[in-house]
Every structure is written in structure tokens, then in C-alpha cells.
Amino acid sequence: MFALLRRDLSLLLLSPGGIGLVALWAFLVGAVFMMELAGFEQAEQRALALGDPAILALLDVNDLLLASLHNNLAVTLLFLGPLLAMRAWNDGPARDWLLQRAPSVAAFVVARSVAVAVVVAVLVAVTLALPVFLASVGRPAVGQTGDIVDAGQALLAAFTVALAGTAFVVVAGAIVVVIDNVLAGALVAFLVLMIAWVAPGGSALVGPDLTTVLQLVSPATHLEAGLRGVVRAADVAFFVVVIVAAAAATTATLAGRRR
């Protein structure tokens, strides 16, 4: 199992394609951060022009900049997740060979899921440099004291995004395996994730009961608390359930084909 994990990690992180994906991620993170920073600086200029200490006190980098940045990173993973799944499950005939040498199908799927989780965690962990950067260049607004970056909130937000990103990749992997066509599977996975993400926005079209269901199944709903620094058991459980269910579906599909 560890050999499988090592192989998948090497494929996802050290192969030219894997490094290309990391480069794309780095570029997107940089672009999103620069946009968020520009937005914050605009709000800062307006607040300074008004000169009202009460308004200056509202310039919270944690809520205005970092929470928004992490939310956008989750959206980015919505696109990148299917690409990562494509990369992970694009092993063609080699998969049968790997499956035959794996202790079990479940072990194979668990190893691959752990590999993508590690990759997503690494991608998100690198973004923690941005709060550190903000803490070094920012300072409390006029007449205020204290740290400007809340380490607890930043770490929890990164953990939440990593958990959501892992769920996206594992779900995309399950769809790729079920459809058994990497390109079409990744496209369908992107659509499924996208629809689940925007589903609560369609509440005007459905009744209140269905709205509750849409909110329950949407990852966007379960990200919100984590991004503002609240650990909610329901939100963590949601992503864990999605990961387990997707891995179970993948395992069952592969096991079915093996017979």
C-alpha cells in the first residue's frame, strides 16, 4: 500500500505533468491574492479618507482578505480537482497491473485517495505563506493594538480548503472510474461539483424543503464556518462522508470490474 502511495505521490507531484499542475495552481493563487490585496487596499483608502476610527476598526484582514482568498482557492480547486483526478486515474492498462499487485481494491483506492489528499494538503499548505507575508507587512489601524492576522483562523481556513479540495478530487476520481473515460469523466465531475456548488443559489426555483436539501449537499455551505474560524462538526463530517462515499463507490466499481 505504501509503495502504491509513493508511486502515486511521485506521479502527481514530481512528474512533468504534476509539476505543471502545481505551476498552474501557484499562478492562480498569486493572481487571486493580488486581486484580493487590491480590493483590501481600496477599502483601506476609502476608510482612511473618511478618517473614522470606527470604520478603520472594520478593516480586518482575516475576514476581508484571507477568508475571501480561501473561498476563492476552494473555487479554484473546483476546477483543478477534476484535472488532478484525471492525472491520478489516467493509468490505462497499468491500472489492472497495479490492482493485481495491490493487497485489495480497497487498499488501492485508499492509497490513491491518501495520495491526492497529501497533494492537495501540500498545495494549500504552501498558501500559508500569504498570511505570514500579511502579518509582516501589515500593522494595526490607527489607535489599535494586537496581531493583525489570526493564526487560528488562517490555519483552520487552510485545513477546510484542503478538506474540501480532497473531497473534490476523490469525487472526481470516482466519477472518472465509474464512467471509465478520463476526459468525459473529468468533464462530468467538473459539472457535478459546479452544480453542487451553486445549488443553494437556486433556492428561488424550489421550495423551502428542497432548499434545505440543496444547502445540505452543497460544499459552499459547509466551507463558510471554517473560513471564518469556526470548527463545525457537521461541516467536517460532510466532507469526510463525501470522501468516504466517493472512495466506496470507486472501490465497488473497480471490484465489480475485476470479477
Added chain:
Amino acid sequence: MNDATNRTVVASVAVAVGSAVTAIGAIVALPLFGASLLGLAPLVVGALLLIGGSLLTPSSSSSSSSTSAAPSRWRVSRLAQLVGPVVLVAGLWGVRGLDVAGLEHDVTAAQTNTLAEESVAIARDIAALGTDVVVVSFVDDDRARAELATLLARYRAIAANLRFEERSAKNAADLDVARALGIAEHLALGGPNVVVVGHDDAIPPVRLRYVAELPDREQLFTNALRRATSATTTRVYLLSGHGEPDTRDEGPLGLSRLTTSLAARGVQLVPLPLSSVGRVPDDARGLVLLPALTPIDDVEQAIVVAAVDRGVPVFVAVEPDRPSPLSTRIAGSVGVDVVDDVVVDESPFAAMLGGADVANGQTQLAHAVTRSLRGALTHFPRAAVLGLTPIGDEADVVVTPLVSTGGDARAQKTKAEGPLPLLVGIDRTAPTKTRALVAADASFLSNVELGKGANSDLALNAVLWLTSTDDLIVVRPHTRTGALVFLTPAARERLSFVLLVLVPGLLLAFAAGRSAARRAR
């Protein structure tokens, strides 16, 4: 062509069409129409075509396997695929349970996601009621709705009997609810959009306006919840028995509209026939003196003066045509002289708004009485001229002209030039803590004048301020330090270069190098 070939052709067409529809949906429909039927339909149709086409396409990993084995393989695979959905449904059921249980922990250093102690106390009071308290929201803005739901969830974590109903002004059935709650006409005008309905029918619902990023939202809600669940009724007495306007009179000169509006805010305007009652009741949170038709005898005057001296807040409204010695005396005691004169405004603007003898008031923007009027005009027909005389220590008495005429107005006899005060608020802290209001005109409170301009809001705010029911529990929400991030243009340029060029560029170069090395091997 055999069946397999037909299937391949159909699958290819389905995948191609599905891809096109999906691309159009993602690039055109979703940005244009958002999460609506038109926005989502192409994505759903595209997804179905892709799934269907993909399922019909021969497997890529097992294309070499025999065709005859396929039906059996698919049967097993499809049954096995039920495992994932079953785990998902059962898991989501559990997530829903955890959601209801509300297990959560705030990890922020300043506990910014936790209610302030004052709010917790109010939430506990609500929990102790045992009956439902309902917050009905007609907030349509998505961001504000999310903020409101998050905030109310914190109260609900303590008070499970606090219900939250989300409605929309765009929905006809919900509009009926808005009408029943008395805010239907306000919704279109940007007025109150949230109503807090308490457990007791005797307590009127509390209406408030919620917009996104409201800095003092916790204080707003804590006070709204307190008012909607607090059974204390504020009584303001109107001196009567001398031909003063009647609180039940629905005619143009009556006060029925003011009485009803105040009742909706938890304030009862009660007639006080002093000749028969003989005293100002102890529960008086205010006393209103309006122009009388018959003289008020000395005994009654003495009772009123004694009540004002012991700190009962008083609202004196005078009329130049009906001078009242009692009103003049009370106004004088709080530093406002009632001059025997009338305000006139002969400017073309005033002529357009009601004539020379209608004084148009401009409001003091910073005061609690007039802040919510946002500078809206008020109208005072035949207003008396008021003069301000300093009394007592400046530190003990704050006299504020809440509404004044414009510069074009003047006193008819004395020729004093505007701005002239039309409504004066007095906040006194010594020798007794009390408040007083003196209005240059009494008719602005009448049914016929109350609907003009911002007169109604002014009258309501004035009485609420007088009785101190505008007092809020001061809630100190847990907040964090505001921050300033300054980057020079050069520093921003360097940062952009590192994030957008250097890091991705180095990674791509590394990828290209590895790829070339692999090919060389």
C-alpha cells in the same frame, strides 16, 4: 453496421453534443443567468448527455476484453455502484443531525464568532420563555441573508425556541405575511425588512432594517429581541379635560394616528384628566402638554410643575394662536422661551411647499431623534417663535435645536431671521435626570399633518427619545484589530513578479527539464 458500431456512433454524438452544451452553459448561460433555471438547464442537459454517452462508450481500460463478457460485468458493476450512494445518503443523514445539534467551536483568538455577554444574557432569557420567538426576514440580498442566518444561528445555539423564517418580498404569499406584520409598504421603499415577533400578543412586533456588513448588527438584534420579549409597557400621559386634541379622535385634528403608531412601538399614549385623577401617575414615562381650549386651573398647573420638577419627562407643544401660561412656564423652566410671534417664510420654495405660514423644518443629522430622518423635510403649520435661554450649568443641560427653519424664514413681528428653532430637545442631568421637548407647533402631531413629509417619523422618534425607550443595551461584540497594509508601487510590482512570474515560471522550467530528461533516457 452492427450494434456495437451503432452504439459507438450514438455515444460519440452524445459526448460531442454534451460537451458543446456544457461549454455553452458554463461560458455563456451561467454567467448571464446565474443559478436560475436558464443558467443551470444547459449544464444539467450537458451533464446528462455526457454521462449517457460515456456509459455507452466501450471501456478504455478493458477494450481488449471479450464482448460476450460485457453484460455480466456491467450488472455486477452497477449493483456495486450502489454502495457509494448508500454511504452518501446515510452519511448526509448524520450530517443533518450534527447540523441540528450545532456542535461547533470558535478558534479565533478574539472569539469573533461568539456572542457578547450581553447578547448571551438576552438569548438565555428567551430560552427561559419556553415559547417560540420568531424572526421573520424579508432580506433578499444574498450576502445580507447569509450574515443574518449566521448571526441568528449564534442566538439559536442558546435559545432553540428562537425560530428564523426566511421570506421574500418577490413572493406573493410572503407579501401577505409582510402585510400582516405591517411592513409590506416599507419593503419597496427600503424600510424595515426584518420583524421580530415575541411570545406575547400584547407586545408589538419589533421591526428593523438589516443590510449587509452592518457593523452594529449584534447590538441591533440583541435590542430587538429584548424589546420583542419584554413585557414592560411604556405609558405617556396626555394632559386632557381642557379641550386638548383627543387620542381616539380619527378626525383631521385628532391624535389617533399618533396613538396607534406609538402603540406599535410599545408606547401607550393615555389621556390624563388631571381634575379627576388629581395626580400624575407614578408610571408616567412622559407627559404631553398640547394647547388647551379652556384655562387650566392653578391646582392642576401646580401638579404638572411638581411632576416636571421631580423628573417626569415633558413634551410641550405650543400654538401661537392659543397661548398657554402653563406651557410657556414649563418651556421656560427648561430654557426655551415661547415668543408671542409667528414664523413666516415667503421664499418661493416655501410657497411651493404649503405657503408662507408653513415652516419647513431641516433636521439636525447627529441627534437620536432626527438621525434616521436623514435630512428629510418636516412641516409645521403656523409655528410659534422659540428662543433659547441658557439655564443652569452647561455640563448639566444640553439644549439641542432638533429641527430648525431654513435661512429664509423669519419672525413676523420681531423680524428675527432664520434659522429659527421649531423643535428643541433638552437633556438634563441635574438636579434630576430628565428629558424635555418643546415644539413650536402642536398641529404637526395631528392626523392631517402627521402624514406630511417626515412628520410621522419625527413625532415617533421624539416621543421614544423622551421616554428613553430609544436607550439600547450597549453590546460590545468580540472584535479584532483593524489593519492597514501599505505596499509601495515598487513593492507591489515585486510581489506580483514573484507570485505571477517567478514561482510559476520556475516550476514550469523544472517540469520542462524533467520532461526533457525523461525523453533523453
